Amino acid sequence: MSNIKNDISLLPYNTFRMDVKAKIFAEYSSVEELRELLNQYRGERLLHIGAGSNLLFTKDFDGVILHSAMRRARALDEDGDTVLIEADNGLVLDELIAQLCDMGLSGMENLSYIPGEVGASAVQNVGAYGVEAKDVIEQVKAVSVADGTERIFTNEECKYGYRDSIFKNELQGKYIITHVVYRLNKRLEPKLDYGNLRSEVGESVSAMSIREAVIRIRQQKLPEVSEIGSAGSFFKNPIVSRTDFEAISNRLRDITVPYYEQEGGIKIPAAWLIEQCGWKGKIVGGAQCYPKQPLVLVNTGNATPQDIITLAQNICDSVKDKFGITISPEVNYI
Numbered sequence: 163m164s165n166i167k168n169d170i171s172l173l174p175y176n177t178f179r180m181d182v183k184a185k186i187f188a189e190y191s192s193v194e195e196l197r198e199l200l201n202q203y204r205g206e207r208l209l210h211i212g213a214g215s216n217l218l219f220t221k222d223f224d225g226v227i228l229h230s231a232m233r234r235a236r237a238l239d240e241d242g243d244t245v246l247i248e249a250d251n252g253l254v255l256d257e258l259i260a261q262l263c264d265m266g267l268s269g270m271e272n273l274s275y276i277p278g279e280v281g282a283s284a285v286q287n288v289g290a291y292g293v294e295a296k297d298v299i300e301q302v303k304a305v306s307v308a309d310g311t312e313r314i315f316t317n318e319e320c321k322y323g324y325r326d327s328i329f330k331n332e333l334q335g336k337y338i339i340t341h342v343v344y345r346l347n348k349r350l351e352p353k354l355d356y357g358n359l360r361s362e363v364g365e366s367v368s369a370m371s372i373r374e375a376v377i378r379i380r381q382q383k384l385p386e387v388s389e390i391g392s393a394g395s396f397f398k399n400p401i402v403s404r405t406d407f408e409a410i411s412n413r414l415r416d417i418t419v420p421y422y423e424q425e426g427g428i429k430i431p432a433a434w435l436i437e438q439c440g441w442k443g444k445i446v447g448g449a450q451c452y453p454k455q456p457l458v459l460v461n462t463g464n465a466t467p468q469d470i471i472t473l474a475q476n477i478c479d480s481v482k483d484k485f486g487i488t489i490s491p492e493v494n495y496i
C-alpha cells in the first residue's frame with residue numbers, strides 16, 4: 163500500500179533545505195500503486211520528486227508530491243561486450259554506480275557521487291567529468307500521468323541535450339519515469355580527459371579507481387549534501403555562437419575568456435563569469451555564493467527561498483551587465 167502523509171514539511175525532501183509544506187506526500191512501492199495514486203489524485207497539482215537535489219521550493223506546495231520507494235536494479239541481457247541493466251526510478255543513482263563499478267562494469271563511473279535518484283537523472287541528463295547519462299541510457303520506461311499507460315522511450319526519443327530532455331520540455335509533467343535501462347561496457351573505456359581526472363586516477367585505472375578519484379575531486383570542491391544545503395550547480399554554463407563569442411572577446415580585450423568548443427557553439431564556464439563579477443563568497447540573507455565553487459549557491463543555515471532567488475537574480479543581472487551573457491538556472495523553481 164502507498165504511504166500517504168498529509169500536510170507535511172518538505173525539509174527532509176530537498177537538499178536546499180527549504181522548510182516548506184506539501185498538502186499531500188505519497189510514496190508508492192510498485193508501478194500499480196503509482197497508477198492507483200494517479201487515479202486517486204486526478205485533477206490535483208502533482209509533482210514527482212527524487213531526492214529533491216535539483217529543486218528550489220519557493221513556497222508551500224498546494225498539491226500532491228509523489229515519490230518512489232522502488233529501489234532495485236536487475237540485469238536484463240548481455241552480449242560479448244555489453245550488459246543491459248534496468249534500474250528502478252527510486253534507486254539512489256550513486257548506489258547503482260557503486261554496484262556497477264564493483265561488478266567491473268564501465269560507463270557511469272564518471273557520474274559518481276552526483277546526488278539524486280535514477281528517475282530524475284534521466285530527466286536531467288546529469289553529467290560530470292565528460293560523461294552524461296545519455297551516453298549510457300538505452301531506454302526509459304515511463305507511465306502516462308493522463309491515463310497510466312506505459313510508454314518506452316528510446317534514447318533518441320528522449321531528445322537529450324545539455325541538462326535537458328523531452329521530459330523538461332514538451333512532455334514536462336506528462337510522464338513519470340519508472341525505470342531506466344542502461345547499456346554498460348564489460349571492458350573499461352576510461353574517459354579521463356576532463357580537468358585533473360587523469361592525474362587523480364594515477365596508474366591503476368579501473369571503473370572503481372575512476373569512481374574513487376571522481377569522489378575525491380568532488381569532495382574538495384562541492385558542498386557535502388549532509389552538511390550544507392544546496393542544489394549543486396545553480397546555473398547552466400551558457401553556450402554562445404562563435405560570432406557572439408568573438409564579439410565578447412573583442413570587447414573584453416584585457417580579459418581572456420575561457421571556453422570549450424562543443425556541438426552547437428562555445429560553452430563558457432558560468433563559474434568563471436560569476437567569479438569575475440565578484441560574487442564568490444558573497445552573502446544575501448542566508449544564501450551564499452559558495453566560496454569553493456561559485457556556480458553553487460548554498461543555504462548557510464537559515465536561507466529563505468527569497469534569499470536564494472534574490473542572490474541568483476543579482477548574479478544573473480551582473481553577468482549580463484558585465485559580459486552581455488545571459489545565464490539561466492539549472493535548478494527547477496517550484
Ligand SMILES: Cc1cc2nc3c(=O)[nH]c(=O)nc-3n(C[C@H](O)[C@H](O)[C@H](O)COP(=O)(O)OP(=O)(O)OC[C@H]3O[C@@H](n4cnc5c(N)ncnc54)[C@H](O)[C@@H]3O)c2cc1C
Pocket residue numbers: 177209210211212213214215216217251276277278279280281282283284285286287288289290325329337338339340384385386387392393394395494
Ligand atoms: C551537491 C550537489 C552536486 C551536484 N552535482 C551535479 C553534477 O555534477 N551533475 C549534474 O548533472 N547534476 C548535479 N547535481 C544536481 C542533481 O544531483 C541532479 O539534477 C539530479 O539528477 C537530481 O536528482 P533528484 O532525484 O534529486 O531529482 P529532483 O531534484 O527531486 O527532481 C528533479 C526534476 O526531475 C523531476 N523528476 C524526478 N523524478 C522523476 C521521475 N521519476 N519521473 C519524471 N520526473 C521526475 C522532478 O519533478 C524535477 O523536475 C548536484 C546537486 C547537488 C546538491
